[in-house]
Amino acid sequence: MPRPGRNTYSDQKPPYSYISLTAMAIQGCPEKMLPLSEIYKFIMDRFPYYRENTQRWQNSLRHNLSFNDCFIKIPRRPDQPGKGSFWALHPSCGDMFENGSFLRRRKRFKLLGGLLLADPLTVSSKAQEFLMQQQREAKLRLSALHAHLPPGGYTSSLPFKHPFAIENIIAREYKMPGGLAGFPPAGFPLHHAPLPPPWSVYGSGMMDSSDFPPYSLQTFPAIPVPIKPPHGHGAMLHAHLPAFLAHSPARSPQSPPGEELSPPAGLQVSVH
DNA sequence: GGCTGTTTATCTAAGG
DNA sequence: CCTTAGATAAACAGCC
DSSP states (O other), rough: OOOOOTTTTTTTTTTTOOOHHHHHHTSSSSEEEEHHHHHHHHHHHHHHGSSSSSHHHHHHHHHHHHHHTTEEOOOOOOTTTTTEEEEOTTOOOOOTTTTTOOSSSSSSSOOOOOOOOSSSGGOOOOHHHHHHHOOOOOOHHHHHHTTTOOOOOTTTTSSSOOOOOOOGGGOOOOOOTOOOOOOSSOOOOOOOOSSOOGGGGOOOOOOGGHHHHHHHOEEEEEEHHHOOSSSOOOOOGGSSGGGGGGOOOOTTTTSSSGGOOOOOOOOOOOOO
């Protein structure tokens, strides 16, 4: 590894996948959604490496936005002029980087066209409790997005492949009791960062969950594909995750870590 | 024409 | 060794 001088790493490729970088950008803004151009800007602001060969990596990034179900496209409202749509993170993709690696996820986040693949009979009551908790948090996170939706929310006129059917969204969000230990990884400070770091932005003025409309479209759940429990330490692993994947508007950053629900052992959804 | 977005194909490398 | 996630290239369509 080169010596960690101020500019030593700045030209080096950051150890993040495009998915990670995009997630950072999206989670780093208060609205939790960004147009493509702003995602570009975020990345270029923070990672000098990406100030070159823009054609190449931006094509890759666009490919990732379209290809990965963890990103959802949100149309602009009439009062939000500009080019292109907004991009947001799917509310249920919070555990994409559970393994602590921002280069490669254990499993691709993939929507499954309507099937919740967890067998309800095999899900313990503790697991159900966990799921319900995550569901509540997903609602809160979604409410931020809802503020940007056209009146009436999503309708059949919107050709979304990922309808927000709250009742079926199971989110698993990871908290960082202790702050942002381990992020960014040593040797990859966020140089030249005119913007506040993503983890410094916590939702404020979020809508209350009760404001969230009862979406009653189809019930297409979003299932983050199974991620094997890390060897041993359940919640300790979360310390390796950046807060941009851990934030929750539902809870203040000062919340005691003990309050967090850990994923119950044996809670597995399966996918093909 | 440039930007945005989708899709397909190919290759590399990580992970199991 | 096999599978799969990620990177990259490229073709193409829609839109302003």
